[in-house]
Amino acid sequence: MSQHCLSCGACCAAFRVSFYWAETDAHPSGTVPQALTQAISPHHVCMQGTEKNPVHCIALEGEVGKQVSCNIYALRSSTCREFNAGSEACNRARAIHRLPAIAAEN
Numbered sequence: 001m002s003q004h005c006l007s008c009g010a011c012c013a014a015f016r017v018s019f020y021w022a023e024t025d026a027h028p029s030g031t032v033p034q035a036l037t038q039a040i041s042p043h044h045v046c047m048q049g050t051e052k053n054p055v056h057c058i059a060l061e062g063e064v065g066k067q068v069s070c071n072i073y074a075l076r077s078s079t080c081r082e083f084n085a086g087s088e089a090c091n092r093a094r095a096i097h098r099l100p101a102i103a104a105e106n
């Protein structure tokens with residue numbers, strides 16, 4: 001995780017965070033607590049709180065742009081794990097929260 005993320009959290013409060021239902025613990029090999037998700041189609045769910053406005057994932061603790069943490073970090077979805085700090089989408093989320101753009105890290 002980028003050091004920037006610890007004082008950001010913008011991407012957890014900017015987009016609908018959706019993924020295949022089998023990533024939830026409703027499936028034997030899933031991890032994301034199903035209780036924290038919301039069905040959005042027959043085969044997909046999203047993190048609760050990311051399906052409405054203002055967006056704020058139910059698992060996000062703290063204050064965006066100050067200090068944040070994810071309550072289910074070890075159990076989070078592939079959508080969360082594959083989101084890259086410094087990517088175009090990252091900087092779009094940061095801009096929504098009036099945070100300056102950052103560069104991608106290797």
Ligand code: SF4
Pocket residue numbers: 002004005006008009010011012083084085086090091093094102
């Ligand atoms: S928006 Fe970018 S910097 Fe902020 S938490 Fe997400 S990945 Fe990290």
Ligand code: SF4
Pocket residue numbers: 011012017047057058059060061069070071072073076077080
């Ligand atoms: S599950 Fe964690 S990493 Fe994923 S959007 Fe919610 S707070 Fe962010």
